[in-house]
Amino acid sequence: MIDKQLRVVLAEDSVILRDGMVELLTARGCAVVATAGTASELIAAVTGHRPDVAVVDIRMPPTHTDEGIRAAVEIRATLPEVGILVFSQHVETAWAARLLAxxxxxxxxxxxxRVARTSEFVDALHRVAAGGTALDPEIVNGLLHGGRRSRVDALTPREREVLELMAQGHSNRSIATLLVVSERAVEKHVAAVFGKFDLPATEADNRRVKAVLAYLAESGAS
Structure with a gap:
C-alpha cells in the first residue's frame, strides 16, 4: 500500500533556501502545495490549502522578529488539525511555550x-503531521529551565532525561535504546513522572501528553 503523499506549506523568506527546501522535500515524496515569504502569505496559504503540515520560520518580514511564530500560533488556534513545524535558527522559548500551550x-x-540529514527533517514532518511531537533537545532544555518548575524540580536527573525524550516524541522503546537501559526501567521512570505530576490513570486521558504539557506550562510561566 502506497503511503499518502504529505502535503506541505513552506514559509521561508529566503528565496534561495525556500527553493532548495522545495526541491529536497519534493525529492523525498512530499507535495509542497504552496510557499510563503511573509506571515500573511503563510496564513493565507494554510487557510486556502489546508495542508498536513506547515513549515514555519520564526523571523519573517517586515520586522524579522517574531512574525512567523505569531502566525503559527494563530494557525494553531484556528486550524488545529494542521501540523506546525517551526524550523528556525533562533530559540524563542516564550513563543514555543505559547505554541504548545x-x-x-x-x-x-x-x-x-542541528538537523544533520534531510531524512531527519522529513521524518519529523511526518511525525508532526500524524499528530506527534518533534522538539529539538535545546528547545526542551530552554523550556525546562526557563521558569518556575516546582514539580519538575522534584524529578530525579534520570526522570528528567526521560521526560525530555518524551517531549521530543520518543516512545518508551526508543528512550530505552537511547539511554541504554531496559524498556521496563523506562516504564518505571515514566510512572514516577506521572506520580510526581499527579496524573492518575484513567481510560480517557493521555497521561504522556499531559506530563509533557505540565512541565512545558510550568517552565513557560513568568
Missing part, C-alpha cells in the same frame, strides 16, 4: 543548524 500534538520545533 493548548497541546503538544502536531507540533514540532527544530533548529536549522
Amino acid at each position: 493548548d497541546g503538544a500534538s502536531g507540533i514540532g520545533y527544530l533548529l536549522k543548524e
Whole structure:
C-alpha cells in the first residue's frame, strides 16, 4: 500500500533556501502545495490549502522578529488539525511555550543548524503531521529551565532525561535504546513522572501528553 503523499506549506523568506527546501522535500515524496515569504502569505496559504503540515520560520518580514511564530500560533488556534513545524535558527522559548500551550500534538520545533540529514527533517514532518511531537533537545532544555518548575524540580536527573525524550516524541522503546537501559526501567521512570505530576490513570486521558504539557506550562510561566 502506497503511503499518502504529505502535503506541505513552506514559509521561508529566503528565496534561495525556500527553493532548495522545495526541491529536497519534493525529492523525498512530499507535495509542497504552496510557499510563503511573509506571515500573511503563510496564513493565507494554510487557510486556502489546508495542508498536513506547515513549515514555519520564526523571523519573517517586515520586522524579522517574531512574525512567523505569531502566525503559527494563530494557525494553531484556528486550524488545529494542521501540523506546525517551526524550523528556525533562533530559540524563542516564550513563543514555543505559547505554541504548545493548548497541546503538544502536531507540533514540532527544530533548529536549522542541528538537523544533520534531510531524512531527519522529513521524518519529523511526518511525525508532526500524524499528530506527534518533534522538539529539538535545546528547545526542551530552554523550556525546562526557563521558569518556575516546582514539580519538575522534584524529578530525579534520570526522570528528567526521560521526560525530555518524551517531549521530543520518543516512545518508551526508543528512550530505552537511547539511554541504554531496559524498556521496563523506562516504564518505571515514566510512572514516577506521572506520580510526581499527579496524573492518575484513567481510560480517557493521555497521561504522556499531559506530563509533557505540565512541565512545558510550568517552565513557560513568568
